[in-house]
Amino acid sequence: MKIFSKEQIYEGDALTAKKQNISSTDLMERAGIQIFNWLHMRMHGAQVPIHIFCGIGNNGGDGLVIARHLITHGYNVKTYIVNYSTSRSKDFLINYDRIKNTTKDWPILLNEESELPQIEERDIIVDAIFGIGLNRPVANWVVNIFDHFRATKAFVLSVDIPSGLQTDAVPTSPNNVVNAGYTLSFQSPKLVFFLPETAKYTVQWEVLDIGIDPEFLYTTPTEADLIGKNEVLTIYKPREKYSHKGTFGHALIIGGSYGKIGAINLAGRGALSAGAGKVTAFTPKCGYIPLQGAFPELMLITDKDEEKLTEINFDIDANVIAFGVGAGTDNASIDAFEAFLKTNKKPLVIDADGINMLAKRESLLKLLPERQTILTPHPKELERLIGTWKDDFDKLQKTKAFSKNHKCIVVIKGANTITVAEDKLYVNVTGNPGLATAGTGDVLTGMIAGMIAQGYDLLSATVFAIYLHGKSADLLVDELGYQSFIATHVVEGIPLAYLDLFKKPEQPQVEEEDDGEQD
Template sequence: MKLFSKEQIYEGDKLTTERQNISSTDLMERAGTQIFNWMHLRMQGVQVPIHIFCGIGNNGGDGLVLARHLILDGYNVHIYIVNYSDKRSKDFLINYERIKNVTKKWPLLLNDAEDFPDINPDDIIVDAVFGIGLNRPVADWVKSLFQHIKISKAFTLSIDIPSGLRTDKVPSDEHGVVWAGYTLSFASPKLVFFLPDTAKFTEHWEVLDIGLDRDYLYTTTTEADLIGKSEVLSMYMPRETFSHKGQFGHSLIIGGSYGKIGAVVLASKAALSAGAGLVTSYIPKCGYTVLQAAFPEAMVITDDHEKIISEIRFDIQPTVIGFGVGIGTDDKTMAAFETFLKTNKTSLVIDADGINILSKKTELIELLPKDTVLTPHPKELERLLGPWKNDFDKLEKAKVFSKAHNVILVIKGANSITVYQDKLYVNTSGNPGLATGGSGDVLTGIITGLISQGYNPLIATVFGVYLHGKSADIAIEDYGYQSLIASHVIDYLGAAYLDLFKQPEQPIQENK
């Protein structure tokens, strides 16, 4: 799913009215009607007070359309106009006049905190104050209104975006943003719904189709794409009946140090479970027995050093190399990595201390092969990019880094984001159970195993991040968040693959 910018949404609105020969007021009517349909389907006429707070722009106009339909259907509606400016949009004024034709109870004008209505926790609030076009600071009294809404604890539904939240900026004052229980977003969700600094302002979101021009939606390229099952299903490469292991590549996992051999076990298992034909683990001597016993399917090469990787020499020809899990940053290990990079031409996936080594010796970044995949956790990412001011600054730094060094960067989080050049791929799978030691090692192995099979590094990364999260989503049904461990994610990888082809269950129809 594409995540359209506000500028693209405005362009889509404009083209829609031109190509469909409708007015902007007609398009607003569609939007408000869709919100009404969504609410009516769930409320079915339940008589609970509905407080609709309308701004004086087009978002407020959407709220007025909704209010009119709710009133006509017999709902208990209270309308408030948040009078933050003397200017009104044309379509707002048209729908303000239409409201007068369906109710004798005119909207209440709010000018300051003295005008705020009483709201009970069992009431419903619709937030239609500001839309995506907000470009000014929120007045103090309007901030007070937003806090009044929040303190009420009433269910709050925002139209398109929580009021006060910008599409491209982190709020400087969170009191100036509505905290929504649900947001109905037009055409596509907003990128801010998925960033740590701003996702908190809406607990849930849903996209409403308001009939924007299909050709525009299909052909417009966006900065960010939302990745779910339908997106990764098109990436999946099925296997032929007469396939053999030689067709699915040879993954080499280089890592481990004394006390951290488990990281290599996890990454190696994940690579094979993701579909690599062969997996070899390159480890210090101390890990030989552990790895052979824990993962008999892997082949093992050991370094001459007992406890660390001191040199990297092998006589196999791997398809892809996963480097860094549990490897440490000993001087000898760093020197071995540098020597290896100077001659290596094989695709790389680098994680953990591999990234820390690059942060310590930044000149090594220039030796990375094109499309190397880097999978840092937040602190490793900060060491690599430097500190950032907020999530948008972080994304900008990541894009600059990716373009400068021609690498693929995974920003791990609740919605992990794969960054390549100027493009963002926002993942939708995964859950808090992944906040456990070793889950990053598993992700490294999954991506390595996918590249091994012939997926290009970008597709392997986007697909791998999704499978990693989906496996955890399935696993928590048995283990819950707290008891999920990294090896469970590997155990459920097969279920994550199978889920790609699972049809959603149809509701049981009751015979009449």
């Protein structure tokens, strides 16, 4: 799914109105009806008080459409106009007149001096005050309305985006944004739904199709794409009957040090479970006995040193090499890494201490194979690579610049892991807090290497592995819980994540009405 920018959304609206020979007011009506339908399907006429707060722009116009249809269907509706400016959009004014012609209970005008309405916890608030066009600070008296929403503890449904949240900036204060229980976003989710500093303003979101021109949706390139099941299914390569282990490639994992051999174990299991035909590890000598005893499927080569990497020599022809998990950052190990990089021609997945080595000796960055390198840092490792950032948008810009400069893929790990490939972002939808535990990143490194070994290109391998990694946790967390989830569980869930790709959604069962006849 594409994540369109604010400017692209405006462009799509205008193009749709022109190509479908409709007015912008007609398009607003279509959007408002979609939200009304969403509410109507869930409420079935229930007389819970619904308080609809409308701004005086197009988002407020959407709110007026919703209010009008709820009123005509007999719902208990109170409509308010948050009068934060003297200017009004044309479509807002049209829908303001329409609602006045629909009901004798005209919308209540709220100004800075107005007393805020009483709202009970069982009520519903529809937030249609500000939309994606907001580009200025919210007035203090409007922030007081947001505070009032929070104080009531009522359920808040935001129209398109929580009011006060901009599409391309982090709020200066958390009080300046509505906290939505649910956001219904028109045609496309917003990038701010997936960033750590802004995702917290909506608990859940859903996209509503409002009939934007299909050609525009399909052909317009976007800065960001959302990666879910439908997207990875187009990447998946089915296996042929007469394939063998050589068909699915050989992954080499280099790393480990005294006390950190477990990282190699996890990465190796990740690579094999993701589908690599063969996996070999290169570790210090201290890794030989524990890995041979605990991991019979893994082949092993060791360094001459007992405790750390000092000289990386091997005579296998691997399809991909993963480096860094558990390696430590001893100077001798960095020297060995540098010597390895000077001769390596294979695709690289670099994680953990491999990234720390790059940060400690920046000259190594010039030795990375162009467009054949994937870096998978956690937040602190990323900071060592690109420097500090002021907010999530600054982090994305600096990561994109780093990716372009070094011609590599960078994975920003987190609640919604983002893969950065130069100017393009790929936002993952799977995963949960259970993954916030030691070793899950090692498993992911192995999984990415395992996908590349099978013949997936680097970008496809990265986004596919990240999806499966998160889906594994999603499928097991209900049974295991967040707190008890460990990295080994990710490996155990990879087969389930693969199987889930082809699982059909369960159809809701419709109970047959009793006609009163007996058999």
